[in-house]
Amino acid sequence: MKTYLSVCAFFICICFLNAQEIVGTIKDHVTNAPIPFVAVQTAEFKGVISNEEGVxxxxxxxxxxNTIELTCLGYQSLTLSTNELKNLDYNIQLTPAINELGTVYLSNTKPNVDSIISKVKNKLKTNYKSDSLSYNFFYRETSYIDFDNLNLKVNKASHFKKRQLIEANEKLNRMSNEIMNGNFVYFTDYSGNLKVMNNEQQKLNIEKATKIINSNKNISLDNIQEKAQNIVLRYLDTTKTYKLKTGLFKVEDSMSLANDDNKNDNPNELDIKNLRKNTSSTLSKSKLGSSSMLITILNTDNYQYTLKNASFINNEMVYLIEFEPKRSRAHYTGSIYVSEDSYAILKLDYRYAKGKRGDKLNLRLILGVKYIENVSEGTIIYKKNNEDFYEPRYIKIESGEYFYINRPLKFIENSTTRNKTAFNFKIEGQTRHREELLFSNISKLDTSEFNTFKENKTITFETLRKYDAKIWSDKETLAPTTELKTFDAENE
Incomplete structure (x- = not known):
């Protein structure tokens, strides 16, 4: 009887815990397509954002x-009680907002897109504030590396035996095949507080951090070359050191296989300074500095604008304006939602326009190196606070690069004989990178609070083999995507 009661108590407890958390999905009433980035408000200044799958x-x-409010630009707002939400089985549909552009054009004052953009620019400093603020946030990073070509080979060695040369190339070939067939996806989550006095004075406090990665496939362009070099070094005289000559350059630091034994790196420990740089860089896209996307797309010399729609959302007229390059130096196309009342940008979507690229370096024929930034897109959502400033609610930035490296490497023995080993290193592929910032609270920051806070130098991440929702149950976070939920490093 005691055992039976214990089992019953266990299941009651499980049901109670599950009932504390609601997982819902939001879709378009007309198309049934998932709606990303819907604001789900649970209190006056509290809530979350639906992920890319509408979850x-x-x-x-x-x-x-006992109610939640769902708002998304381009859709009619919806308020539901928790009972109504339960009756819908947590599957919600939003109705697209009615296009009022025809009605607006029939009014006495015809809206002019250039006039709207001019007012938006004039009110930037009135609508947005970014200094002396404390940001509570949740950060998610997803990174991919896809290899199209990987060729590692010892071409000749003045002191290799034939058997050793064959064996070294077999190991390099196996390594190449494993990398080419690998699925290199990395997930990093952390929550904390970023204190920003200005662009130069910033401090970061990390409360919780996790990463999901297959430790056997922790790969980068640098450690691919390092691993290949170590395979070659094993067949050289381990009592000697070597200089590495690559193309037109020569690395004068001596290297040997024994040098790796002295490494004391903790792969789970990351530098706070680097995390602060990542977080601040993503945040800067929403601000008014040199890297701001607002400043970029509001450059009327570079961009032209088209008024596409006007809708009433929460009893407020909102303009939908699309932009595209007017000059060759402009790179982006996309859309902005502008409040008629305040002329603040409520949402910005941007991406590279057709045929546009970012930074690039093409020294393929000279140094065997080529790099092209071929993906740059993002979404920034703003929300008005209780002081009528517009602050970032959610930021997503995606970037992608093509890379090509093809260079001969030569190990030169530090001895009178100067034995040499010629080694070819060729690698080609794509990297993709997605960063997301969800803000749960943004408050004023005074100088004394900033000065008294002591920033740690490092943070230790909890390394997981798969996503664990319980870790983040007490935080306002982004719901995991299907890719994240189903990723299992044990099976990769």
Whole structure:
């Protein structure tokens, strides 16, 4: 009887815990397509954003007045009680907002897109504030490396035996095949607080951090070359050191296989300074500095604009304006949603226009190196706070690069005989990188609070083999995508 009661108590507890968390999906009423980036408000200044698949996660304890409000530019807002949400089986449909552009054009004052953009620019400093603020956030990073070509080979060695040369190339070939057939996806989540006095004075506090990665496939362009070099070094005289000559350059630092034994790196420990740089760089896209996307797309010399729609959203007229390059130096196309009342940009979507690229370097014929930034896109969503400033609610940035490296490497023995080993290193592929920032609270920051806070130098990540929702159950986070939920490093 005691055992039976214990089992019953266990299942009651499990049901209670599960009931505290709501997982919902939001779709378009007309197309049934998932709607990303819907604001799910649980209290006056609290809530989450649906992910790219229209999925959101909220905790029942965060819901005030037993209702949630869903808002998304381009859709009619919807308020639901928790009972209504349950009756819908947590599957919600939003109705597209009615296009009021025809009605607006029939009014006495015809909206002019250039006039709207001019007012937006004039009110930037009135609408947005970015200094002396403390940002509570959740950060998610997803990185991919796809290899199209990988060729590692010892061409000749003045002191290799034939058997050793064959054996070294077999190991290099196996390594190449494993990398080419590998699935290199890395997930990093962390939450914390970024204190920003200005662009130069910033401090970061990390509360919790996790990463999901297959440790056997922790790969980068640098350690591919390092691993290949170590295979070659094993067949050289391990009592000697070597200089590495590559193309027109010569690395004068001596190297040997024994040097690796002295490494004391903790792969789970990351430098706070680097994390602060990543977080601040993503945040800067929403601000008014030199890297701001607002400043970039509001350059009327570079871009032209088209008024596509006007809708009433939450009793507020909102203009949908599309932009595209007017000059060759402009790179982006996309859309902005502008409030008629405040002329603030509420949402910005951008991507490279057709035929446009970012930074590039093509020294393929001279040094065997080529690099092209071929993906740059993002979404920034702003929300008005209780002081009528517009602050970032959610930021997503995606980037992608093509890379090509083809160079001969030569190991030169540090001895009178100067034995040489010729080695070819050729690698080609694509990298993709997605960063997301969700802000749960943004508050004023005074100088004394900033000065007294001591920033740690490093943070230790909890390394997982697969996503664990329980770790983040007490935080406002982004719901995991299907890719993240189903990724299991043990099976990769």
């Amino acid at each position: 959101f996660v909220i905790n029942l304890k965060d819901i005030d007045s």
